[in-house]
Amino acid sequence: MDQELKVHSDVICTFCGCLCDDIEVEVVDNRISKVKKACMIGRNKLMHAQSNNPDITIAGKPTSLDAAINEAVNILTNARFPLVYGLSSTTTEAQREMVEIAEILNATIDNPSSYCHGPGLMARQQVGLSSCTLGEVKNRADLVIFWGCNPLESHVRHLTRYSVSAKGMFHPEGRKSRKIVSIDIRPTPTTKSSDWFIQVTPGNTFEIATLLRALVANNPIGKGDDALIAGVAVSKWRELAEMIRGCKYGVIFFGLGVTQCRGRDINVEQLAVLVSEINNHTRFYAMAMRGHGNVAGGNQVMTWQTGFPLAVNFSRGYPRYNPGEFSVIGLLARKEVDAALIVATDPGAHLPADTGDHLKNIPVIYLEPHNNPTTEWATVVIPVAQAGVAASGTYYRMDNVPLRVKKIVDSDHLSDEEVLKRIKERITHAQNY
């Protein structure tokens, strides 16, 4: 029998916030057989995208899609305080359905950014943020600072495609014409490949940003050059401040080391103010190193539909926003929710064990392409066609550039969007009778 080979080019890898869109994928008889240009993680994800699919189950027993959807609707419409959660690794088309379901149920909706980059979003609500797209970094940036992040391991191709060795319009030599600085609490592959690694003591992000603000503005700081801030001499920080003022187009990429260290949102707030003030001297920007493929899209959809990027509650019929009160971790820790619809995230692996445990005591409906820790205990498991592999739709890159991920193979399963639409229609029907 002849095998049919199809080569897809410019495929978008949906694994991380980089959304590399130059991947080449070979498909033989509807199976992905070869992946070119992707990083190791991306290639692995694509190569294994079609295997290890869960069965449709209710309480661990195989069932039909129809029965699973009915059970899901049953659970959600009988819940008093349902949670809709996830959104990070699926299309905005599916995310829009999730928000609508949350609204119809008067439920609470949250996404994983509430314990990742959520503090950065809250900081933006306080002071705003000066940012740019990744192409500006590639074409213009002559100073790149990685702060509390390690893209060489988490966003592997970020450095070659966008931030470090990319050959840009005004940096035809790539790496040579850029200064790369890392600020972190321990050496990582990223800090090792930087021109300058500033190793700092943990928990001092706010102090560092405050000091840099003063130094950039040439304000007196009341400390000698030998004094240590975050374990580093003021003279060194002064050097960094000079470098910042002297660059033409500088960018700070910040990771969970900034958003999740002591101070959280006020760290990012201070960092954002620093970046804003540097613009009195030169052009300067900051960008969050968003992790999961479309976590940025989840924030966008929630914002245009509800007004807020995360932690939204509909119990009064209109969106109310209160991180903490309506954030997934708090809700689960306080055991407030009594049912959950979870899509496109793996709480079994990502949430702290003790908080995640509450999910095991309540009915959980779980949409997911692959077997993982959550499929083992979720009440209703509905396998779905994976976005960017067997389903198309919109993803937002870490710089909020929207791209359309493609369907390159057929799947036996429906997409998140399609399953969610069916759930939504039956909930509406159930509510009307």
Added chain:
Amino acid sequence: MLRIINGKVYDPVNRIHGEIRDICIRDQKIVEGPLPPETEIIDAKGCVVMPGGVEIHSHVAGAKVNNGRMLCPEDSADHFRAHTEILRSGCNGVVPTTFLTGYEYARLGYTTLFEAAVPPLKARHAHEELRDTPILDTGCYTVMGNNYLVMKALNEPDEISRREKLMGVVAWLLESTRGYAVKIVNPGGVENWKWNRGLVDLDTPVPPFDVTPRMIMTGLARTAYELKLPHPIHLHTNHLGEPGNMAYTLETMKALSGSRAHFTHLQFHSYDKSKRGGFASGAVAIAEYFNNHPEFTCDAGLIVFGPTMTMTADAPMEFSLHQMKGGKWSNLDIEMETGSGVVPIKYQPDSLVNAVQWCLGLELMLLINDPWRVFLSTDHPNAGPFTSYPLLIKLLMDRDFRMSWYEMLHPKVKEYTCLHDLTREYSLEEIAIVTRSGPARALGLKNRGHLGAGAYADVAIYPFFDDKQKMFSSASYLIKDGRVVVRDGAIKESFSGRALGLELPVKGELAGDLKEYFEQYSTVAFSNYRVEEEYTPRPELIRCG
């Protein structure tokens, strides 16, 4: 089918000036009639019947708009709507969420809406939000005034090849973004700012291609003409918001005289300079020039007192506003295309600058003679939220009311404005022109903005009150595509409108060197750049020419 009877009809295109007429609707269109006797009847006795409103310039969807929502959750504290069986919930009184935007425009009697500034790289985002903006037909303008491919094409020394390349780029950008018009925002000025350089004048060469704002504006105006676009260049000129910018605006108008152009939010570009360098109204000079140039149209950008938010692709302007005011500032530079910024603002009657701005916008609308060339806008939400249109209509129609507001302004405002001397009051007919028929004509929308046979059955019915603010604050009925969306002031039905796009006379193709350039320096693959048809599920393509 539907028959609207007993209403006073204002249909300026068809020269119906407030006469009692029947309007007959079959399917989605207005027809001559008669209709069968069993046809549903809407009795519009005591009401005024107009075509559905056409919004020519508003910021309602896309990256910077959502940035604005994200920036100010506090604007939702006292402004929210619960969902119903028909309607989605929403919030934010300054930059409403998408569903709420559609509902609020519908309640004001609008049926067509254009998002005013979409950077090509973010076009999918704008279309995603427009898909979630119900009831109205929508379209968007594609930002080109600082685009590298545009500037590179303009840098071509040979005249013929320059024109050909530019036409290819513009058509390609419009096609790729599913845009409706060429938008120019601070041409060259945004790129110059990214190089940390100062403001640009008409003939400042801008890196990296050394083209000038004059070349960008005249080049794009000519290309829009050659492509026979239904709407000409939609221009936000350089120097927005600076005292004395009137002189620059007049120079720009001179540079473009003879070719069609739409000057947007003209209020922000018409400042004279007082002796001390402060703000004064330049409305008289601008209106005089404008009145003599029938090739130009404009929208006013009227100020509304209260909190709102500025958002524009004019990143340097937002940055200087932030430097002046402090507080929140969001900025987003977009590779090879543009920038954008967001800064919350509050306009106050006791601020002399704001008072001058407030008078100036109204002066422009009162001094420009031809209502077919000046349109009602607040550059939503820049000068104020669109939900203030009823108030602004009353200010235009009622001089006593206008003067009662004038009395509350900063006392020195009289020295710098002429509003006090203007006695003109808009008629209902003129209101119909500046809010629907005029914008529809300027946009080249032949089936909108009037109630003649063949037009879309987009009809707004307002209850007649002497208080025009009350009259226009909530349509009694809104009919969209022949469906009764608003009945007795409440929304009864919600559905998706059409996406307005273009049927271009040529295929949008990039010249070889431009394509190569794009592939080398964009971070998005050429094949992934173009917005797919899935983003405009109900397209309506308007033919160019």
